Amino acid sequence: MEKWMLIDGNSIAYRAFFAMPPLTNSAGLHTNAIFGFTTMLLKLLEQEKPTHVLVAFDAGKVTFRHEGYTEYKGGRQKTPPELSEQFPVLKDLLNAFSIAQYEISGYEADDIIGTLTKAADEKGVPAVVVTGDKDMLQLASDNVTVAVTRKGVSDVDLYSPAAIEEKYGLKPMQIIDLKGLMGDVSDNIPGVPGIGEKTALKLLHEFGSVEGVLDGLDKLKGKQKENIETHKEDAVMSKRLATIFREVPIDKSTDELQYSGYDGAKLGEAFRKLEFKSLIDRLELGEDAEAAAQAAQQSAAELNIRVIESDNDAAVLEQLLQTLETEGSTGLYIEAIGENPHHAELVGLAVSTEDAVYALPYDALRQPFAVKLREWLEQADKPKYGFDLHKAELALLWSGIAFDGIAFDVQLAAYLLDPTESGQSLSLINDKRGLPALPSDEAIYGKGAKFKLPEKDALFRHLALKAEAVRKLVPILTEELDRTSMSGLYFDLEQPLSRILAGMEHMGIKVEKEELEALGSDLERQLSTIVTDIYRLAGTEFNIGSPKQLGEILFEKLGLPAYKKTKTGYSTDAEVLEELAKYHDIVPLILHYRQLAKLQSTYVEGLLKEIRGGTGKIHTYYRQTIAATGRLSSQFPNLQNIPIRLEEGRKIRKAFVPSEPCWYILAADYSQIELRVLAHISGDENLKEAFIQDMDIHTKTAMDVFGVPAEQVDSNMRRQAKAVNFGIVYGISDFGLSQNLGITRKEAGQFIEQYFEVFKGVRQFMDDIKKDARRDGYVTTLLDRRRYLNDINASNFNLRSFAERTAMNTPIQGTAADIIKLAMVHMDAELRQRKLKSRMLLQVHDELVFEVPEEELEEMKTLVPATMAGALKLDVPLRADVSYGLNWYEAK
Structure with missing residues (x-):
């Protein structure tokens, strides 16, 4: 039996945006409206089990209603860009769901849905309308139920004609009379002044309609009668505006609305891009294990896989070792199961050469006969070309096996080449280069409670395929790094940092x-x-x-x-x-x-x-391949998230202490690094002057924006200046700034405009970087880190606007990330060169934390801030403030 579900796309997305907390994916795209919409959609698909589904959208700002009343919806504020940018992505997601969507110029989503519910009534087909707008209650009938979201989006109230009668004492079509009398602020429908819902309902219970109220004016008294008489034309017009038009010329047949379910692979890929991991898990949208295993068998059949399991395979091992001595084109894959490398289970490794792939389980690697292979792993002058060698190194260290000689890491290189790609799995990197498909780890091992190691042959095939993929990817990615001018960034910064991080993580605090x-x-x-x-x-x-x-x-x-x-x-x-x-x-x-x-x-x-x-x-774990800006991400646990705004939160740092007696914790924190980078990149003279003169930048901004001397800048002025300073760095909108400061969007917009009037160089930079991005398709940091902007020339305004904001803030945030990474590489070199005992323990945002013996304290108090300040030459001085104490709390 047919059942239609018709969804008011704009209304639900709007509700979801304001109901959900702010969410972004690693590319910086806001996703809260999309996530809220999707959870609501999944719930309703399960509950209602429709055979036909359509999501209707408003096509534009001007509709036929504006012809009679130009102020229609005129009171609405401009849609926040944080929401606007989500609409085109939401529409792409609906395509992945195989759900029809429709919009038509001159009409609203309400009118499209109204027209289709009329068709449902004529055919006697049950339909459910999903909306956040109670205007839609006028569509309720014996066939049509209206589901209205509550303040959130995951729950709805269902309205049949009987439910409307019970709640309001009205028939569905009287809803337009209700709106005619009380108006609707959100749509700028005037109604009659002084009449709210309670009064309007009382009048309708007595007179039945707007026209009935006007005909019965002689029965009314006082101010109420005067208001209605004065505004009777407004009441009639308001009723007309609230009436859904049900004759839209829709050029889509009902057959095109048929819904037979989604394609798991297509929807899974869409969710992965949005990073909706919880929904991927909930819907079990991972690869089909059986199909993936079959594909693996087929690919592995073409490889010459040689297994080393015991000392009976000593000859095979010797052949591998000889090949490693002479052949440069190898691929190493070390399998460590588990996200946290400090507790990962080493399963085995494989090495791919031109003639064969050698695989051995971890148990064999631990045996005496494999001592020379362990020595090879430890030797710095023996190059290793692998995947996620940072994690592999940590897992080996915890098992007592040293690891050195990283020559190339496929995952790290792929991240630099496309930092917006979530996950950077080997199978994904492989697929993007057109190499034979690899099954995912989930397909081979299962996940959660279903996890288990496969039979030995299947395991060796899986490891062999991965090692072979690494060997083929190394020259491809090396060439890509050269072509994109990122070889220096990779070999001079990211790869050395990987080893430094592994040492810090293994050392712990x-x-x-x-x-x-x-x-x-x-x-x-x-x-x-x-x-x-x-x-x-x-x-x-x-x-x-x-x-x-x-x-x-x-x-x-x-x-x-x-x-x-x-x-x-x-x-x-x-x-x-x-x-x-x-x-x-x-x-x-x-x-x-x-x-x-x-x-x-x-x-x-x-x-x-x-x-x-x-x-x-x-022992935390720093991920280099997560944030699109180049920032490090701390996990297991996240030590960058310890709250320090509350004194009780700051006290948590008291527990972090040196690991040696008579040592100190020393912390050095970059001062306003992103604003200093902005001053350099933009060349704005006002910004540069503030930093060169070592002024408080927020006070300076308040002075310039408010036009007052320093002594007249109060705490509120400085707070507002600080919010706009950092907001500019992160591409904040008037909506975002208004939320931060608790002011209106108009006031926030004026504040941002005043800022740009003062800091004209910043505005020029913002304009120029957008032009460069449109020309090149990407932006770079000062160290040539790239971020591609596929939508920078999109015809869709919202997609283009998001790409433009990303273009403006990436060079600033990305360069700041590069600078502290440079400081870490330089500090590691200084510690080694000077043969100091001091150890670098943590990186927390713009702060580096060390443990220092007493006899090195004076040297480190000078060395650390000097090294950080000299990490990269800018037109304004970099400054790092240093402090120390017997614990991390005292060091701040």
Whole structure:
């Protein structure tokens, strides 16, 4: 039996954007609206099981309604660019779903859906309309149900004619009369002044329609009668504007709306680009294991695979070792299962040569007969060409096998060549170069609870295929690096850094368990006091962690204004609580309770679990191939995320201490590195002067933008200047700045315009870099790191705008990332050259952390900031502020 589902694309995407927290993928694309829309879509597809699906979109700003009322929707603010950029990507995703979409010039999505529901009524076909706009309730009928999203997007209220009658006491078509009387601020429909929903419903219950109200004016009295009489034409016009047009000339047949499900491979690829890992896992959109295994067998059949499992294979091993001595064209693949290399399971390795591929399990590598192969792995002068050798090196180090001699890392090179590609898996890199397909690891090993090692032959084939892929990719990627002028970036920066990071990660940083536990006890005491105060103000005890119980206390017992409601009750998210803080003393306490509770669970208890037995240290893992800007990402645990705005959060750093007695923790932090890079790249004289004169840049910006001397710059002015300074670096919009500062978008836009009036060089840079990007298709950092912008010349405004913002901020952020990486390479060289005992332990954003023996402290206090300041020559001075202490807290 047929069932149609018709979705108001603009309305749902808009709702999702404001309901979901900010989300971006590694390419910097905002994805919260797309993610919210998708979760809603998946839920409804499962619940409603439609046979036909269409998503309707508004085609443009001007519709036939503007012909009679030019101010229609005139009060709406411009769509935030953070949302606009998501529409074309959402439409591509719908194609991946195999879901039809439609828009037509001069009409709104409402009209398209209205026309199709009319057809559904005529055919007697059940249909569900999905929208965030209650105007659509007028379409409800015996066949048509209207599903209206709540404040979020994942839950809907279903409206049949009976449900509308129960809620409003109206027939579906009377919804347009309701709008005619009360108007609609969001669409700039005027209605009648002074008439809200309650009054409008009372009038309609008595008179039935707008026309009935106008005919019965003599029964009304006072100001109400006067308002309606004065604005009767507005009421009639408002009703007309709210009426959905149901005769749109749609040139799409209902057969084209048929939906028979999605193609898993196509949807999986779309989700991977968006980095919707949770949805990939939920829908099990990984490769089909059986098909992948068959493909692997077919490809591996063409290889000469020689297995080394025991000393019986000594002759084969000797042949491999001889080949390694004479042949330069090899490919090494070391399999370490598990994302965290500090706890990865070494499975085996394979080496591909021109004549054969040699594979051996890890157990064999540990045996006495393989000693010469282990020696080869350790030798710096024996080149290794491999994949993700950073992870391999760490896994080997933890197993007691040294590793050196990295000559080329396929994953690292591929990342430089396309930093926006998520994952950089070997199979993906391989596919992009047109080489024979590789099965994914998930297809061979399974995932989660289904993980298991395959039979030996299948394992050796898999390792052999990977090693062969590495061997073929090395010359291809080497040539690509040369052609794109990134060989220097790779060989002089990224590859040396990979080894430095592995050393830092294996070294780890000592953490005093007792200090963390003491901090946890202190947090528990504070939480206990806060809980007592909350109970006192609430007049009762309740579960503060339960949104339902908290909502009942705040909105029913204490009578605070309810801003949002969810399916389970009142919303008590951070945004709501921040709005409520001015109404009652209990709210700031609840916010503080949540902050401390997160510190306790996520950071104190979380870090305690990460202290490695045997070392007493925390060993993070730095990923070089994640962030499109070139920044390092810290994982297992993420030490870049320890909160330091709260004093209680800063105290967590007290637990990070030197690993040797009488040593110190020394930290050096770049001062406003991105703004200094902006000053250099833009050549703006005002910005350069501020840094050359060593002025406080935020005070300087406030002085110039507000036109006041330094002594008149107050804290609020400086705060606003700081927000716009950093906002410019990150390509902030008026919407983003308004959210940060709690001001209107108009005020934020004026502030940004004032900034550009003062810093004209910055504006010129922004204009020039967009032109260069349109010409070249990419932008670069000062060290030639590239970021390609496929949509920079797109005809679609939203895609083009996103690419332009990326073009403006990538050279700044990317160069800042390059500079601190350079500083790490230079510092490592200085430590070795000077034969110092001091060790580099961490990189946290723009900060480097060392442990230093007392006798080297004075030298390091000078050496570290000088090396960081000299990492790259700019037109303005780089500055690193250094501090030290007995722990990381004291060093800040």
